[in-house]
Amino acid sequence: MMANTVEAEGQLTPEEQKRLTADMHRSLRRKKIGALFLVAPLLIFIMVTFVAPIASMLYRSIDNPQVLEYMPNTSAALADWDGNELPDEATFAALVTDLAEGRKNYTIGKVATRLNYEKSQMRSLIMGTARKAGKLKPPYKDQVIKIKAGWSDIDNWKVIKRESKSLTASYYIAAFDMETTPDGEIKMLPEKERVYLAMLWRTIWMSVLITLLTLILGYPVSYLLASLPMGIANTLMILVLLPFWTSLLVRTSSWIALLQGQGVINDVLVWFGLVNDESRLSMIYNATGTVITMTHILLPFMILPLYSVMKTVPPSYMRAARSLGATPFTAFYRVYLPQSVPGVSAGAILVFILAIGYYITPALVGGQSGQFIGNMIAYHMQKSLNWGLAAALGVILLVFVMGLYALYSRFVGNNNQMSLR
Amino acid sequence: MAIPSYAGPLETFWYYAFRAFCALVFFFLISPLLIIIPLSFNVEPYFSFTHGMLTLDPEAYSLRWYEEFINSERWMSAMQNTFIVAVCSTILSMTLGTLAALGLSRSELPYKGLIMGLLISPMIVPLIISAAGMFFFYSSIGVSQSYLGLILAHTALGTPFVVITVTATLSGFDHNLVRAATSLGATPTYAFFKITVPLIMTGVISGGLFALMTSVDEVVVALFIAGAEQRTVPMQMWAGIREQISPTILAVATLLVLMSILLLTTVEYLRRRSESLRGISAH
Numbered sequence: 001m002m003a004n005t006v007e008a009e010g011q012l013t014p015e016e017q018k019r020l021t022a023d024m025h026r027s028l029r030r031k032k033i034g035a036l037f038l039v040a041p042l043l044i045f046i047m048v049t050f051v052a053p054i055a056s057m058l059y060r061s062i063d064n065p066q067v068l069e070y071m072p073n074t075s076a077a078l079a080d081w082d083g084n085e086l087p088d089e090a091t092f093a094a095l096v097t098d099l100a101e102g103r104k105n106y107t108i109g110k111v112a113t114r115l116n117y118e119k120s121q122m123r124s125l126i127m128g129t130a131r132k133a134g135k136l137k138p139p140y141k142d143q144v145i146k147i148k149a150g151w152s153d154i155d156n157w158k159v160i161k162r163e164s165k166s167l168t169a170s171y172y173i174a175a176f177d178m179e180t181t182p183d184g185e186i187k188m189l190p191e192k193e194r195v196y197l198a199m200l201w202r203t204i205w206m207s208v209l210i211t212l213l214t215l216i217l218g219y220p221v222s223y224l225l226a227s228l229p230m231g232i233a234n235t236l237m238i239l240v241l242l243p244f245w246t247s248l249l250v251r252t253s254s255w256i257a258l259l260q261g262q263g264v265i266n267d268v269l270v271w272f273g274l275v276n277d278e279s280r281l282s283m284i285y286n287a288t289g290t291v292i293t294m295t296h297i298l299l300p301f302m303i304l305p306l307y308s309v310m311k312t313v314p315p316s317y318m319r320a321a322r323s324l325g326a327t328p329f330t331a332f333y334r335v336y337l338p339q340s341v342p343g344v345s346a347g348a349i350l351v352f353i354l355a356i357g358y359y360i361t362p363a364l365v366g367g368q369s370g371q372f373i374g375n376m377i378a379y380h381m382q383k384s385l386n387w388g389l390a391a392a393l394g395v396i397l398l399v400f401v402m403g404l405y406a407l408y409s410r411f412v413g414n415n416n417q418m419s420l421r
Numbered sequence: 422m423a424i425p426s427y428a429g430p431l432e433t434f435w436y437y438a439f440r441a442f443c444a445l446v447f448f449f450l451i452s453p454l455l456i457i458i459p460l461s462f463n464v465e466p467y468f469s470f471t472h473g474m475l476t477l478d479p480e481a482y483s484l485r486w487y488e489e490f491i492n493s494e495r496w497m498s499a500m501q502n503t504f505i506v507a508v509c510s511t512i513l514s515m516t517l518g519t520l521a522a523l524g525l526s527r528s529e530l531p532y533k534g535l536i537m538g539l540l541i542s543p544m545i546v547p548l549i550i551s552a553a554g555m556f557f558f559y560s561s562i563g564v565s566q567s568y569l570g571l572i573l574a575h576t577a578l579g580t581p582f583v584v585i586t587v588t589a590t591l592s593g594f595d596h597n598l599v600r601a602a603t604s605l606g607a608t609p610t611y612a613f614f615k616i617t618v619p620l621i622m623t624g625v626i627s628g629g630l631f632a633l634m635t636s637v638d639e640v641v642v643a644l645f646i647a648g649a650e651q652r653t654v655p656m657q658m659w660a661g662i663r664e665q666i667s668p669t670i671l672a673v674a675t676l677l678v679l680m681s682i683l684l685l686t687t688v689e690y691l692r693r694r695s696e697s698l699r700g701i702s703a704h
Contacts, residue, residue: 031529038524039536042517042580049577050543053554060557217446224443238685239451245681245688246454247638249658250674254453256666257460257468264456267469299450328432357547359641364662374549381553381645391557394550405545 054398061391064168066114067160070107071098075164083158092140092151099126099133117386118159118170118180125150155182171392196376196393203373206291207355211302213295214351215344218302222343223336225303226310237307244300252364255293259284259365290362290370297361298354302347305412309343342411349408353401373397454678461486461671468668486672496673499657505568506653507636510575514632517576518583519625523617525584526591537584544581548641551578556645566648574642579632586631590624590695623695627688634684 012020068075073094081087102108108130115122129148136143145152159182163170173179173186177194180186188194221240225233243251258264261280269275283289313336321331359374366375373393380390424436464483465471473481490496521540524530543551555574556565564570598620602612640655647656654673661670 028529031527032531035524035527035530038527039521039530039540040524042521042540042584043536045517046540046543046577046580049555049573050551051539053551053558054546055554056558056561057550057554217449220439221443221446224439236447239447241685241689242678242681243450243454245634245685247655247674247677247681249638249640249655249662250457250677251453253658253662253666253670253674254457256662257457257671258453260468262467262469264460264469296449296453299446328435353545357549359547359549360659364659374547377549377553381556387557390553394553397547398550401545401547 057391057394060387061171061395062167062169063388064114064163064166064170066111067164068166070102070105070111071095071160071164074098074160078157078161078164081157081161083154083161086141086152086154087157089139089141092144093138095129095151096133096136096140096144099130103130103133115159115163117174117389118163119156121150122156122159124148125156158182158184168388171388172396174389175392175396196373199371199373199376200396202371203356206287206370206372207352210291210294210298210355211348211352213291214299214302215348217295218299218306218347219340219344222303222306222310223340225307226313227315240300240303243296244304248297248360251297252293252361255289255296256284256365259289259292284365285367285370287366287370289365289367290372293361293365294355294358298351301354302351305347305350306340306343309346310340313339346408346411349404349411353404353408356404357397357401457671458675458678461668461675463668466668468666468671486668489667489669490672493669495652496654496657496669499652499654502568502651503637503653503655506571506575506651507633509568509572510579510636511629511633513572513576514579514583515625515629518580518628518632519587519621521580522584522587522591522624525588526594540584541581543577548578548639552642552645555642559646565646566651568651571643571647571651571653574646575636575639576632578639578642579635582631582635583625583628586628587621587624590621594620623691627691627695630684630688630691634681637680 074091077091077094078087081091099108102111108126112123112126112130115126125148129144129151132147150156162180162184170180175196177189177197178186179189225236225240228236256263260266261282263284265283266275266280270277270280275281283292317335317339318331321335322328326334356372357374358372359378362370362372363375363378366372374397377390377393377397380386380393424433428436459474460468460470462482462484463471463474464481464485471481525533525537525540530536551574555570559565559570559574564573594617598616599612602616603609607615638655640653640659643651643653643656644659647653658670658673661667
């Protein structure tokens with residue numbers, strides 16, 4: 001019937017048009033919902049098992065519940081304190097109540113640890129006073145100061161007041177080797193105490209070095225692979241893909257076997273008389289070990305994107321340049337190199353992103369001088385248990401990597417990410 | 422790429438220097454993997470070739486470290502744990518990843534870029550950061566130090582590979598085939614299993630192998646969220662390398678190299694098969 005109308009008048013009546021659009025919308029919506037239903041299980045799964053953990057880390061880097069939760073009376077009493085002179089008797093009373101309560105519930109240690117991150121004598125101040133707080137009778141002020149003279153220092157009170165807020169930037173301040181003075185000023189730590197910026201800087205320059213080495217080793221090989229006949233290239237490709245598919249720990253342990261003092265390389269050097277038996281080279285458990293091992297591990301990640309770009313450069317261009325009188329060097333420099341730049345960028349960013357987040361290899365072969373920022377995060381997670389600082393360092397690294405990744409996806413587009421990891 | 426006949430002596434020199442350099446790089450790539458194979462048969466607990474090994478004295482070789490590996494309860498339970506976790510997480514990643522890839526390949530899906538970004542984020546975020554986040558979150562919901570936690574974590578890390586390979590396979594997929602099947606009377610389910618599944622199977626399997634490899638090789642997250650009972654092979658290797666590196670590690674490493682050769686062969690076979698199925702010649 002509809003067809004008849006169309007034929008008769010050459011166009012749809014407004015009513016039919018409306019019905020048709022509604023029908024189309026409904027069908028489109030059904031398709032949309034269908035597609036969403038397919039994606040939903042994984043999306044929810046990733047949200048719960050991956051995105052939520054990352055979000056919880058973000059939160060932990062600014063979360064500051066200890067003082068507020070375990071010293072509630074003191075926090076409340078200090079809220080109106082102006083910070084010019086010692087707090088009044090009521091505040092001291094609140095402090096004694098909190099300390100006694102905290103000692104009974106075994107929560108005072110958490111507050112002491114938290115405050116000690118900010119000022120180094122805070123732990124003994126809090127713990128020493130808490131031990132005796134239960135026996136005190138009012139008035140408290142003088143007795144408390146007698147137990148620990150630190151309570152007469154206004155700066156200590158200022159730290160407590162500052163950290164009695166539920167959110168803090170202090171982990172980030174610490175992660176950038178800075179500190180907050182009692183007056184609320186943020187300044188750099190003395191040169192000797194700076195750790196993380198130096199570590200971040202070392203991570204960056206070693207990653208740059210590793211990226212450059214993989215580029216120097218990878219570029220000629222990719223060029224060779226791209227210009228050889230397919231059959232030979234595919235066979236040689238196995239030599240690139242096999243390390244790529246082999247466990248990271250396997251490759252790391254074989255480098256330990258190769259590089260250590262009594263290892264294969266030193267033995268060969270001694271055997272050829274290039275090195276004295278007494279002065280074997282120390283090529284592992286230091287920065288050299290990290291650089292050699294990681295260059296080997298990340299080299300396939302440079303070769304694969306380079307190769308896929310070089311594959312698309314027609315070999316006739318180079319021949320044309322030569323026939324027009326260019327020397328081999330000019331032909332390469334002016335014709336081939338510019339066309340391989342996208343591959344260089346993609347490979348370099350990829351290797352750099354992977355290198356900067358490394359943890360396992362530096363931990364195993366890096367010794368003291370070959371540690372990365374990732375090792376610092378692991379140290380604070382597992383040894384010092386300063387989780388807030390670990391989270392802050394993690395977030396800084398994450399922001400860095402995300403920025404680089406945004407660059408990377410501009411070079412390769414969204415569908416060619418298989419070569420990651 | 423033979424050397425052109427007009428090449429002068431300098432160019433000839435460059436040509437051979439270039440080839441020699443490439444040969445050295447290939448040697449650099451492959452020798453660390455090959456060197457551990459003979460070393461793992463060393464009768465002595467050294468990481469170098471003994472005089473006996475170099476003179477091919479059969480006395481200098483033994484299966485001692487392999488025996489130690491097989492007789493070690495720790496290694497065997499680590500193998501079992503790795504197997505359980507890897508199989509479960511691979512099956513989960515393949516199922517969830519394939520479904521998502523089917524959705525992602527439909528043009529009607531809204532917010533496609535955002536969704537894709539979220540789904541592949543586990544592959545981009547450095548492992549140490551994922552591990553720290555999972556440590557906080559998984560202990561707060563009570564699944565850390567359990568098989569479930571480790572399987573969930575490894576599934577999250579493995580799904581991006583499945584999503585990417587299957588999406589890539591689907592990008593060359595001819596939707597008219599399904600329409601033809603439906604017009605010939607097939608129900609959507611029947612058409613899916615008879616037409617779509619066989620065509621995307623290669624992508625699903627190679628994505629699954631990537632996910633499998635991720636789980637088998639993964640150590641950072643495992644170190645943070647697995648308990649002593651879930652100790653996997655990489656965790657055992659990590660502990661072995663840190664404490665006292667014994668050639669048993671090299672024996673395990675040799676077995677893992679053999680496994681990667683097997684996996685590489687399978688993936689390459691699948692890739693070529695998929696290319697020939699889609700009419701793209703491998704040569």
